Amino acid sequence: EPEVTQTPSHQVTQMGQEVILRCVPISNHLYFYWYRQILGQKVEFLVSFYNNEISEKSEIFDDQFSVERPDGSNFTLKIRSTKLEDSAMYFCASRGQGVHYGYTFGSGTRLTVV
Amino acid sequence: AQKITQTQPGMFVQEKEAVTLDCTYDTSDQSYGLFWYKQPSSGEMIFLIYQGSYDEQNATEGRYSLNFQKARKSANLVISASQLGDSAMYFCAMREGIPNTGNQFYFGTGTSLTVIP
Numbered sequence: 001e002p003e004v005t006q007t008p009s010h011q012v013t014q015m016g017q018e019v020i021l022r023c024v025p026i027s028n029h030l031y032f033y034w035y036r037q038i039l040g041q042k043v044e045f046l047v048s049f050y051n052n053e054i055s056e057k058s059e060i061f062d063d064q065f066s067v068e069r070p071d072g073s074n075f076t077l078k079i080r081s082t083k084l085e086d087s088a089m090y091f092c093a094s095r096g097q098g099v100h101y102g103y104t105f106g107s108g109t110r111l112t113v114v
Numbered sequence: 115a116q117k118i119t120q121t122q123p124g125m126f127v128q129e130k131e132a133v134t135l136d137c138t139y140d141t142s143d144q145s146y147g148l149f150w151y152k153q154p155s156s157g158e159m160i161f162l163i164y165q166g167s168y169d170e171q172n173a174t175e176g177r178y179s180l181n182f183q184k185a186r187k188s189a190n191l192v193i194s195a196s197q198l199g200d201s202a203m204y205f206c207a208m209r210e211g212i213p214n215t216g217n218q219f220y221f222g223t224g225t226s227l228t229v230i231p
Contacts, residue, residue: 033218043159043205043221056218089157102149103219105159 002026006092006106013082013113021077021109023092031095032075033103034067036060036088043091049075082113115140118206120222127196128230134181135191135225137206143167145212148189149219150180153203162204165189196229203227 005024013019025032034046047057047067054067066078075094079086089110093103119138127133139148150162165173165180173180181190193200206222 035221042223043207045218045220048218058218091159093159102147102161102164103159104161105151107156107158110157 002104004092004094004104004106006090006109008109009107010110011112013111015084015113016081018078018080019082019111021079021090021092021111023075023077023106024073025075025092025094026096026104027073029094029096029104031055032069033093033095034077035091035093035105037091037108038085038088046077079111082111084113087111087113116222117141117210117220118208118222120206120225122225123223124226124228126228126230127193129198130195132192132194133196133227135193135204135206135227137189137191137222139187139189139206139208141187141208141210143210145210147209148180148182149207149209150178150189150191151205151207151221152200153205153224155202159205163191193227198229198231201227201229 007022032049035043037043045058047061048055064080068076089108091108092106095103117140146167148165152160152162163173163175163178163180165182172182177194179192203224203226205224207219209217209219211217
């Protein structure tokens with residue numbers, strides 16, 4: 001079963017530092033996403049990416065955030081100058097054009113900002 | 115208005131019994147998709163089942179079935195013959211618009227299911 005791979009699984013960073021969360025989507029998928037889930041809360045959309053550009057982003061995805069697909073396989077989320085409230089589980093997801101059009105989620109990166 | 119509403123923050127079910135997790139949705143689109151995901155304590159999100167807005171039959175996947183009532187805008191998940199491993203958070207989600215687009219998914223707040231031996 002193809003997987004979406006996220007690294008690292010856990011990251012602790014100091015407030016104000018930059019972090020890069022990495023994802024390797026399923027190779028033949030076309031749409032890529034980042035979501036976050038603050039502990040105990042619902043999953044929130046951050047950004048979608050298609051054809052090497054952002055196709056949609058939420059109000060959470062402000063100038064502090066950026067995404068890249070630098071080499072055709074990795075899909076990264078950069079958070080500049082992290083804040084305490086950025087502590088959350090960050091999920092990468094990718095989607096192909098399969099019959100159920102569902103996402104395949106990665107196992108998440110738990111980011112803790114201290 | 116919330117796109118997805120899950121009104122049951124927590125549910126308990128006896129092992130081997132069936133359980134229904136409620137989900138209602140709000141959209142003005144004619145084409146949309148409804149999904150259920152399971153999130154065990156380890157944190158990953160596991161796709162369970164999908165229902166398209168034009169599908170006439172309720173979706174089924176093994177012990178999971180989706181009770182789709184379009185007029186009531188509800189998409190309840192039914193888990194039959196509950197197992198201890200079913201204990202997890204369950205999220206209902208919706209994609210608006212036609213498939214093959216990059217549209218975001220909207221998630222509900224989740225229902226925590228505990229299966230009692």
